[in-house]
Amino acid sequence: MSPTPKRPSESSLRRTNWVLAGITCGFLALAAVLLATPWKPATQAKIPLVDPSFLEQTAWRKSYADLAREKADLSDFQCYVCHEKKNPPPLRYDDQHVLIVPDEHSDIKMGHGTHNRNNLCYNCHNEGNLLTFSTRDGNELQFAESSRLCGSCHGPNFRDWEAGVHGRMNGYWNHQLGEFKRLDCVNCHNPHAPRIPTRKPAPPPHPLRQPVLLEPQAPQATTP
Numbered sequence: 001m002s003p004t005p006k007r008p009s010e011s012s013l014r015r016t017n018w019v020l021a022g023i024t025c026g027f028l029a030l031a032a033v034l035l036a037t038p039w040k041p042a043t044q045a046k047i048p049l050v051d052p053s054f055l056e057q058t059a060w061r062k063s064y065a066d067l068a069r070e071k072a073d074l075s076d077f078q079c080y081v082c083h084e085k086k087n088p089p090p091l092r093y094d095d096q097h098v099l100i101v102p103d104e105h106s107d108i109k110m111g112h113g114t115h116n117r118n119n120l121c122y123n124c125h126n127e128g129n130l131l132t133f134s135t136r137d138g139n140e141l142q143f144a145e146s147s148r149l150c151g152s153c154h155g156p157n158f159r160d161w162e163a164g165v166h167g168r169m170n171g172y173w174n175h176q177l178g179e180f181k182r183l184d185c186v187n188c189h190n191p192h193a194p195r196i197p198t199r200k201p202a203p204p205p206h207p208l209r210q211p212v213l214l215e216p217q218a219p220q221a222t223t224p
């Protein structure tokens with residue numbers, strides 16, 4: 001036989017009521033606070049888009065071939081407006097045997113190779129016909145064929161370029177889907193000063209979590 005449960009005393013009943021009332025008030029207060037402060041999703045820092053200059057496809061330089069295609073001003077290439085065919089301009093040097101580029105060609109800053117090893121105009125231009133190039137092995141090339149001129153001295157780079165490894169190809173790898181375009185050496189390299197200045201690299205990819213805010217960095221202007 002179980003003993004009859006003892007009826008709780010008057011005072012303990014009152015205490016329970018006070019505790020319940022206290023808890024109720026606590027929850028009501030919490031509800032009031034939560035209602036007063038509207039809930040917002042955790043704000044995520046905005047991920048900046050990649051600076052579009054890194055996606056730019058236009059070449060840095062326009063070649064003779066580009067200008068001819070666009071029917072643009074080709075007066076720089078009309079050598080015989082100023083020169084005479086029978087009288088090719090002689091090369092002049094200072095007392096250190098450094099080539100002097102005349103004022104009329106002051107837009108040309110020669111600097112081909114680390115020790116100006118390839119600065120002589122007639123290493124590339126044809127002394128007998130300024131309107132063409134001549135390679136060291138005696139081939140005459142048109143202005144629009146300048147990549148083959150470069151290739152006559154830079155064999156490995158030319159081979160890589162033909163394979164699509166050096167210099168950029170735009171368009172379709174699969175030629176059946178569309179056309180692809182290979183830039184000429186002089187679209188990237190200034191033939192007279194071909195070294196490409198160092199540029200800032202593009203920013204790294206954005207991680208999915210914990211976005212690290214990176215200021216998009218503009219590449220340093222490189223107009224060779």
Ligand code: HEC
Pocket residue numbers: 075076077078079080081082083089090091092099100101102104105121122125130
């Ligand atoms: C606007 C006039 C003008 C045009 C166009 C021009 N030249 Fe000249 N060039 C000059 C003058 C002036 C000189 C210096 C005088 C001289 O040696 O006859 C010169 C000098 C040269 C020299 C000698 C450079 C040196 O270091 O001494 C070469 C090589 C040359 N020109 C090649 C060319 C070629 C190639 C073209 C065309 C692609 C061309 N020029 C177009 C005016 C011109």
Ligand code: HEC
Pocket residue numbers: 062063064065076077099101105107108110112118119120121122123124125143146149186191192
């Ligand atoms: C490494 C080969 C090379 C040498 C060396 C060189 N040139 Fe050129 N030059 C070129 C090529 C390639 C072009 C045409 C590039 C193009 O398609 O835009 C050119 C273009 C030119 C032009 C017409 C466009 C312009 O930039 O004004 C002139 C004028 C010229 N060269 C003069 C000279 C003179 C003068 C010298 C010597 C001081 C010289 N070049 C040395 C390769 C060379």
Ligand code: HEC
Pocket residue numbers: 112113114115117118123124136146147149150151152153154185186189190191194195196
């Ligand atoms: C007559 C031979 C000859 C021709 C043609 C020639 N180059 Fe060069 N090139 C050289 C030599 C020599 C050097 C210097 C190598 C060195 O200094 O170690 C050089 C260096 C260079 C460099 C490295 C420059 C540096 O400072 O790091 C580049 C890029 C270059 N050439 C591009 C070209 C392009 C583009 C053409 C065509 C417009 C061209 N070359 C045509 C002989 C040539």
Ligand code: HEC
Pocket residue numbers: 147150151154157158161166167168183184185186187188189196197198
């Ligand atoms: C789409 C642009 C582009 C084209 C087209 C291009 N190059 Fe370059 N080339 C570069 C860049 C970028 C470098 C690396 C420069 C650096 O490392 O400082 C370079 C480097 C070079 C060098 C320096 C030596 C080396 O191997 O690093 C040579 C020489 C050279 N190129 C020759 C050529 C020749 C020749 C052609 C054409 C047959 C050509 N390039 C076409 C962009 C180009």
